[in-house]
Amino acid sequence: xxxxxxxxxxxxxxxxxxxxxxxxxxxxxxxxxxxxxxxxxxxxxxxxxxxxxxxxxxxxxxxxxxxxxxxxxxxxxxxxxxxxxxxxxxxxxxxxxxxxxxxxxxxxxxxxxxxxxxxxxxxxxxxxxxxxxxxxxxxxxxxxxxxxxxxxxxxxxxxxxxxxxxxxxxxxxxxxxxxxxxxxxxxxxxxxxxxxxxxxxxxxxxxxxxxxxxxxxxxxxxxxxxxxxxxxxxxxxxxxxxxxxxxxxxxxxxxxxxxxxxxxxxxxxxxxxxxxxxxxxxxxxxxxxxxxxxxxxxxxxxxxxxxxxxxxxxxxxxxxxxxxxxxxxxxxxxxxxxxxxxxxxxxxxxxxxxxxxxxxxxxxxxxxxxxxxxxxxxxxxxxxxxxxxxxxxxxxxxxx
Amino acid sequence: xxxxxxxxxxxxxxxxxxxxxxxxxxxxxxxxxxxxxxxxxxxxxxxxxxxxxxxxxxxxxxxxxxxxxxxxxxxxxxxxxxxxxxxxxxxxxxxxxxxxxxxxxxxxxxxxxxxxxxxxxxxxxxxxxxxxxxxxxxxxxxxxxxxxxxxxxxxxxxxxxxxxxxxxxxxxxxxxxxxxxxxxxxxxxxxxxxxxxxxxxxxxxxxxxxxxxxxxxxxxxxxxxxxxxxxxxxxxxxxxxxxxxxxxxxxxxxxxxxxxxxxxxxxxxxxxxxxxxxxxxxxxxxxxxxxxxxxxxxxxxxxxxxxxxxxxxxxxxxxxxxxx
Numbered sequence: 073x074x075x076x077x078x079x080x081x082x083x084x085x086x087x088x089x090x091x092x093x094x095x096x097x098x099x100x101x102x103x104x105x106x107x108x109x110x111x112x113x114x115x116x117x118x119x120x121x122x123x124x125x126x127x128x129x130x131x132x133x134x135x136x137x138x139x140x141x142x143x144x145x146x147x148x149x150x151x152x153x154x155x156x157x158x159x160x161x162x163x164x165x166x167x168x169x170x171x172x173x174x175x176x177x178x179x180x181x182x183x184x185x186x187x188x189x190x191x192x193x194x195x196x197x198x199x200x201x202x203x204x205x206x207x208x209x210x211x212x213x214x215x216x217x218x219x220x221x222x223x224x225x226x227x228x229x230x231x232x233x234x235x236x237x238x239x240x241x242x243x244x245x246x247x248x249x250x251x252x253x254x255x256x257x258x259x260x261x262x263x264x265x266x267x268x269x270x271x272x273x274x275x276x277x278x279x280x281x282x283x284x285x286x287x288x289x290x291x292x293x294x295x296x297x298x299x300x301x302x303x304x305x306x307x308x309x310x311x312x313x314x315x316x317x318x319x320x321x322x323x324x325x326x327x328x329x330x331x332x333x334x335x336x337x338x339x340x341x342x343x344x345x346x347x348x349x350x351x352x353x354x355x356x357x358x359x360x361x362x363x364x365x366x367x368x369x370x371x372x373x374x375x376x377x378x379x380x381x382x383x384x385x386x387x388x389x390x391x392x393x394x395x396x397x398x399x400x401x402x403x404x405x406x407x408x409x410x411x412x413x414x415x416x417x418x419x420x421x422x423x424x425x426x427x428x429x430x431x432x433x434x435x436x437x438x439x440x441x442x443x444x445x446x447x448x449x450x451x452x453x454x455x456x457x458x459x460x461x462x463x464x465x466x467x468x469x470x471x472x
Numbered sequence: 473x474x475x476x477x478x479x480x481x482x483x484x485x486x487x488x489x490x491x492x493x494x495x496x497x498x499x500x501x502x503x504x505x506x507x508x509x510x511x512x513x514x515x516x517x518x519x520x521x522x523x524x525x526x527x528x529x530x531x532x533x534x535x536x537x538x539x540x541x542x543x544x545x546x547x548x549x550x551x552x553x554x555x556x557x558x559x560x561x562x563x564x565x566x567x568x569x570x571x572x573x574x575x576x577x578x579x580x581x582x583x584x585x586x587x588x589x590x591x592x593x594x595x596x597x598x599x600x601x602x603x604x605x606x607x608x609x610x611x612x613x614x615x616x617x618x619x620x621x622x623x624x625x626x627x628x629x630x631x632x633x634x635x636x637x638x639x640x641x642x643x644x645x646x647x648x649x650x651x652x653x654x655x656x657x658x659x660x661x662x663x664x665x666x667x668x669x670x671x672x673x674x675x676x677x678x679x680x681x682x683x684x685x686x687x688x689x690x691x692x693x694x695x696x697x698x699x700x701x702x703x704x705x706x707x708x709x710x711x712x713x714x715x716x717x718x719x720x721x722x723x724x725x726x727x728x729x730x731x732x733x734x735x736x737x738x739x740x741x742x743x744x745x746x747x748x749x750x751x752x753x754x755x756x757x758x759x760x761x762x763x764x765x766x767x768x769x770x771x772x773x774x775x776x777x778x779x780x781x782x783x784x785x786x787x788x789x790x791x792x793x794x795x796x
Contacts, residue, residue, distance in 0.1 A: 103739060107558070108528045108533065110528070111524050111525045111527075111529055112528075114524065114706050115525065118603065130778050183519070183602045183603070185520075185521070186524055186554075186558070187554065188553070188557035188558070
């Protein structure tokens with residue numbers, strides 16, 4: 073098996089081209105961490121970790137950090153798992169973060185099946201693989217004989233998804249005394265994902281409740297589902313600009329109790345996504361107006377609850393971090409897919425920290441019990457991550 | 473030995489052995505070689521995970537295991553290919569000691585493992601465990617590493633899904649509680665201290681394994697306990713609580729087959745040990761029934777409980793391990 077020798081490792085500091093040259097060797101040598109990474113993937117993935125209930129997964133991660141000899145291994149009051157791999161000079165701090173929560177309830181069977189080519193199970197790609205990579209990183213660097221100059225701050229972030237609204241990472245960035253120079257977010261898939269800007273976002277729920285003493289002779293007497301349908305019809309009529317790009321995602325709808333009972337409640341979950349802060353505000357105000365109008369027409373109690381907001385922003389296409397990531401991906405024959413993100417990036421953006429989010433492998437059936445990730449491309453994904461870390465560490469991703 | 477004192481001194485919880493560094497150090501101090509055997513028959517869904525977790529945690533990170541071997545009974549699915557892809561040594565049961573023919577049954581694979589593997593201790597772990605974890609291995613092998621007088625360590629699983637403080641029932645599955653515990657209570661009361669005598673996970677010293685016969689079918693676990701108890705006493709046996717084991721549930725009809733095979737083995741052992749007088753020739757046919765268009769039909773099932781002799785009686789084994 074290939075290995076990064078001491079000589080090769082020492083030359084990695086010389087130029088960005090040296091890092092690019094070493095990438096195929098790093099990819100090959102990463103195979104030596106195969107069993108450890110896959111074991112971490114299985115053990116992490118089989119611990120249920122719905123948002124706000126991540127403590128068992130976080131405890132596992134902390135134990136791994138202690139075993140790896142990380143400094144300051146701890147869980148903060150927001151339930152984030154944290155550990156620091158000290159660098160030789162420690163002049164800057166690179167934060168590598170993977171969200172530990174999933175969309176799957178604790179009651180879902182979290183068994184992961186491991187096949188020679190793939191791993192299958194709920195949350196295996198989103199984001200058990202991302203967490204497994206983050207946890208395996210200290211061992212991987214040791215196997216590759218790579219020593220960083222910078223401190224590497226590893227973080228399993230709690231409360232990221234849905235109503236979690238990135239609370240874990242936001243809390244850390246707001247309260248930690250460690251100044252973060254660069255942030256790298258890891259998602260299990262897709263390989264090729266390169267997010268360096270965040271789109272503006274409003275995430276919320278429209279909840280419709282019909283009072284028990286409802287006047288069934290009035291318009292909308294068929295109950296909460298028809299009322300929420302009326303709301304949807306009005307939302308569909310909102311004119312969205314082509315530029316800046318904007319969309320309204322109606323993600324999920326729930327309501328009613330049975331076939332033969334008029335529904336007394338219905339919930340619509342939505343996201344407004346836009347490249348413009350102003351457009352986001354306008355769409356949101358239009359939705360508020362729709363709710364008032366439908367509510368007054370039907371007598372139903374309709375509320376609009378927005379529990380997550382993101383401001384658009386991020387680093388530019390030409391920022392050295394984005395440029396370096398693209399060249400590293402290109403060298404590894406990864407087709408970069410620029411995808412604006414609503415993930416961890418926005419927390420970094422609001423603290424003016426340059427950051428990117430990358431994927432590790434290819435996968436499918438995201439957020440279903442049959443979620444699947446391919447194993448072989450993982451090693452390309454690892455080489456990509458190591459390459460980006462080295463580029464940041466050796467100072468090739470400085471200010472714009 | 474009193475059951476109460478045995479439960480205190482010889483019953484463990486896997487968390488007693490969380491310090492794997494200490495375990496590995498003690499293993500090296502005592503110059504022990506440890507082998508893991510996973511008997512398989514069509515386990516492609518779970519085998520990969522078991523191999524990866526044990527290789528990563530108990531060979532690479534903490535070198536507790538010296539070899540991991542899958543001994544397969546001609547699986548028709550991809551079990552052997554999957555296991556090999558993740559780096560296990562994979563053997564077809566019929567290729568081991570081929571001169572002794574091929575019997576169908578888990579016990580055959582366990583018996584052949586004694587010849588094929590090299591460890592001073594062999595750990596047997598079933599391949600159908602959905603929630604596999606390193607504790608399944610270190611929880612079983614640790615009492616053998618720390619306590620030289622212990623020869624045979626059996627798993628049990630006692631983590632309730634929900635429980636209030638205080639007294640709660642503990643025990644095994646349906647076959648254990650309806651068949652084995654009543655039989656042990658009648659003939660070997662001390663063996664009732666084993667919470668789950670039929671669990672398929674155990675760790676045993678070679679010097680014991682090579683001296684006991686191996687029923688090939690359902691009776692292998694029961695037979696082992698009776699033989700080890702008879703020759704070495706209750707003090708040589710220990711049990712470890714491994715928390716929870718998630719696996720496939722079996723239908724009552726299948727448990728009937730299992731109970732029939734175990735009962736055959738049990739009766740043969742008590743007869744051989746002189747606990748019971750001479751028994752009549754035992755039928756190997758289990759009779760179950762089904763209804764076909766309102767007509768009751770008998771389904772006779774032949775379930776012979778063949779037995780392999782103690783491995784130490786096999787010349788090839790004596791030659792391989794240089795036993796004069």
